[in-house]
Amino acid sequence: MPIGPFEAEILRTVAANRNPESFIGGAMVLNQGPDSPRTSEDIDVFHDSEDTLQQSVQMDEQTLRAHGFDVVILLNRPSFYRARVSRRQDSTKIEWVHDSAFRFFPTEADALMGYRLNLWDAATNKVLAGVGRGVVRDYVDLIHLHQTRLSLGALIWAAAAKDPGLSPDFMRSEMMRTHHYDQQTYESLKWSHPVDPIALKKIWLAAMREAWDLFDLLLDRDAPYGCFFLDEQGEPQTPTRETLTALRPHYGSLRGCWPRIVEE
Secondary structure, X not given: OOOOHHHHHHHHHHHHHOEOOEEEEOHHXXXXXXXXXEXXXXXXXXXXXXXXXHXXXXXXXXXXXXXXXXXXXXXXXXXXXXXXXXXXXXXXXXXXXXOOOEEOOOOEEEOOOEEEOOHHHHHHHHHHHHHHOOOHHHHHHHHHHHHHOOOHHXXXXXXXXXXXXXXXXXXXXXXXXXXXXXXXXXXXXXXXXXXXXXXXXXXXXXXXXHHHHHHHHHHHXXXXXXXXXXXXXXXXXXXXXXXXXXXXXXXXXXXXXXXXXXXX
């Protein structure tokens, strides 16, 4: 089960403390479905300001203790807290972080989590993580997104908006350079089903080639980077030569916005 029963219990316990400025993010958003390849090993709570973060830590700690959980603060900084939450034989980590309020879409109410980051913003954040660090969990999550949600090339193209110092070509090159893992590293993850490292590598290399072809297409058509391309239903799509002109670019903004369909 991608979200373990203990993590799910914690999420339900503090769900009432979540709001549009204090919400669940990270891999927990990406690995909710029954087809997710791995179980997330911690809970990330994102905040638009440090003041909101401080309030959130206090509320969550009080709520968890009131419900019988043990909470030990492991790290305490103005923009980042980490705690170990346990009860009997079960334990997990919670991290409260201050993150940029620049998003493609608004945060969303969620029955289990209270409020969570929109999946597409979680996906582009995962791309940035995949560029900035070489860890196997990012590699696995990105392959899963490519197979089930949207091509990795289209996600890279959009994610470039979240860091002005990055271009899609540079991001692709860094991801090709850093993501190489041995068998022992694969065994360090909590898998929801068996995986084949050779098959994953083939998918990864094909996704990188497709990204290169997509970038050539978009640059050839003078398409701006840092955006998703939405269809008539407002869903992100991977552009092709045939569909590019019919898709609408959608850009990020402060706290994100939903696309608006205008009838002409």
